[in-house]
Amino acid sequence: MATATLxxxxxxDAEGFLVNPNDWTPExxxxxxxxxxxxxxDRHWQVINFVREDFAKTGEPxxxxxxxxxxxxxTKELYQLFPKGPAKKVARxxxxxxPKGCI
Amino acid sequence: xxxxxERTLAIICSKGxxxxxxxxxxxxxxxxxxxxxxxxxxxxxxxxxxxxxxQPHLKFTPIGNPSxxxxxxxxxxxxxxxxxxxxxxxxxxxxxxxxxxxxLEMVHDAGAEIYACRMSVDxxxxxxxxxxxxxxxxxxxxEFLEMTEGAEVIFI
Numbered sequence: 640m641a642t643a644t645l646x647x648x649x650x651x652d653a654e655g656f657l658v659n660p661n662d663w664t665p666e667x668x669x670x671x672x673x674x675x676x677x678x679x680x681d682r683h684w685q686v687i688n689f690v691r692e693d694f695a696k697t698g699e700p701x702x703x704x705x706x707x708x709x710x711x712x713x714t715k716e717l718y719q720l721f722p723k724g725p726a727k728k729v730a731r732x733x734x735x736x737x738p739k740g741c742i
Numbered sequence: 743x744x745x746x747x748e749r750t751l752a753i754i755c756s757k758g759x760x761x762x763x764x765x766x767x768x769x770x771x772x773x774x775x776x777x778x779x780x781x782x783x784x785x786x787x788x789x790x791x792x793x794x795x796x797q798p799h800l801k802f803t804p805i806g807n808p809s810x811x812x813x814x815x816x817x818x819x820x821x822x823x824x825x826x827x828x829x830x831x832x833x834x835x836x837x838x839x840x841x842x843x844x845x846l847e848m849v850h851d852a853g854a855e856i857y858a859c860r861m862s863v864d865x866x867x868x869x870x871x872x873x874x875x876x877x878x879x880x881x882x883x884x885e886f887l888e889m890t891e892g893a894e895v896i897f898i
Binding site: 702703704705707713714715718722723724725726727741742 | 748768772774775776777778835837838839840849851852853
């Protein structure tokens with residue numbers, strides 16, 4: 640991750656995840672996505688907004704399975720939107736910590 | 743490492759019980775979730791996991807499994823395997839683990855490749871028609887090793 644090039648007003652951990660999920664703003668998401676080489680579209684936002692809302696409700700980052708079951712974005716599409724490792728990329732861009740789940 | 747410099751996980755699944763179906767699927771899924779390539783090779787009893795007639799009926803048996811704490815003379819009683827299987831399904835559901843069929847579909851949609859072992863197909867007298875749709879091909883062991891050159895190999 641090219642975090643050195645990121646100029647963000649918030650604290651990131653060693654792996655580039657937001658230390659405090661409450662610091663998150665859509666602008667920060669745009670910058671984190673750009674750092675991952677992703678330009679955010681409406682479909683990306685559908686995933687990110689679901690993840691943020693679900694996290695606010697449950698206090699846990701949703702698993703990819705939960706995302707694909709409930710956000711209206713299929714597994715195939717999720718892997719296209721966030722290529723090469725969607726679990727970490729979705730969590731990072733949505734301002735959550737590194738995911739720990741197995742599914 | 744594969745040609746494009748990504749890590750690749752090669753997973754050989756040789757067991758056909760419900761409890762042994764999950765490790766390979768969980769690992770393949772985890773690999774894909776973090777951006778690794780994943781290729782699964784099903785062989786011998788592991789073929790049951792991708793056999794569409796058998797897959798919905800995979801069982802877990804406490805017989806000969808000291809980890810369950812159940813003595814074998816009890817584990818061997820009629821109905822115990824079905825009961826243990828039911829319990830395991832329930833526990834997996836509580837963990838938000840998908841049933842095996844859905845899990846295979848998920849890892850395949852996630853980009854994992856799924857292969858059936860040529861020798862086992864011949865031995866069990868199976869054809870392509872017997873497999874779930876997610877199977878990408880019936881291949882020999884050499885072909886699998888060729889396509890997973892440099893991969894990290896896991897045998898289950």
